[in-house]
Amino acid sequence: MVVFKTNSPSSTQQLGKMLTNYLHDSDVICLSGDLGSGKTAFAQGIAQGLKVVEPVTSPTYTVMNIYHGTKIVFHFDLYRLKYPQELEDIGFAEYTNSGGIVLIEWPDNYVEYLPEEYIWVHITPGSAENERIIRITVHGSRYSSLEEELSTIADSWH
Numbered sequence: 440m441v442v443f444k445t446n447s448p449s450s451t452q453q454l455g456k457m458l459t460n461y462l463h464d465s466d467v468i469c470l471s472g473d474l475g476s477g478k479t480a481f482a483q484g485i486a487q488g489l490k491v492v493e494p495v496t497s498p499t500y501t502v503m504n505i506y507h508g509t510k511i512v513f514h515f516d517l518y519r520l521k522y523p524q525e526l527e528d529i530g531f532a533e534y535t536n537s538g539g540i541v542l543i544e545w546p547d548n549y550v551e552y553l554p555e556e557y558i559w560v561h562i563t564p565g566s567a568e569n570e571r572i573i574r575i576t577v578h579g580s581r582y583s584s585l586e587e588e589l590s591t592i593a594d595s596w597h
């Protein structure tokens with residue numbers, strides 16, 4: 440696990456943008472944390488890094504938004520899903536190996552539906568008002584070097 444601290448929405452976006460330097464086709468990034476923690480801000484940074492020009496908003500009412508940048512981005516928000524079956528109904532498994540980048544807000548109840556390899560980003564409030572503690576954990580062998588690379592960045596992150 441690599442721990443970052445940010446002190447503004449744009450700093451959280453910058454962190455998401457930085458992560459895109461390491462992303463490959465079909466990567467899955469889970470964004471967990473309470474309401475208003477900054478999951479969408481982080482997703483906006485990823486979209487920026489992938490040169491998405493449309494504004495990225497929380498897809499709460501649509502379950503998923505699709506954006507087109509240097510890669511396709513599937514941005515899920517599972518907050519309002521009530522049954523895992525709904526995830527199957529929207530064809531979730533097909534999105535996770537379609538070549539696009541998959542971002543998932545509120546992934547906590549759906550871990551069993553994730554592929555073997557994914558990046559888990561957990562955001563909690565820090566001690567100051569606009570501070571966020573962002574913990575990034577990578578799951579899967581492809582990412583074995585990623586944690587090391589991220590930890591060198593974390594040392595100098597502001």
Ligand SMILES: Nc1ncnc2c1ncn2[C@@H]1O[C@H](COP(=O)(O)OP(=O)(O)OP(=O)(O)O)[C@@H](O)[C@H]1O
Pocket residue numbers: 445446447448449450451472473474475476477478479480481497544568569570571
């Ligand atoms: N360091 C920070 N990083 C991100 N957001 C911050 C930070 N400091 C303050 N904020 C504020 O916190 C809110 C984060 O909103 P955002 O929509 O990204 O959260 P979310 O986790 O996606 O919420 P939801 O669970 O409703 O989808 C915004 O109002 C933003 O201005």
Ligand SMILES: [Mg+2]
Pocket residue numbers: 478479497498544
């Ligand atoms: Mg959101």
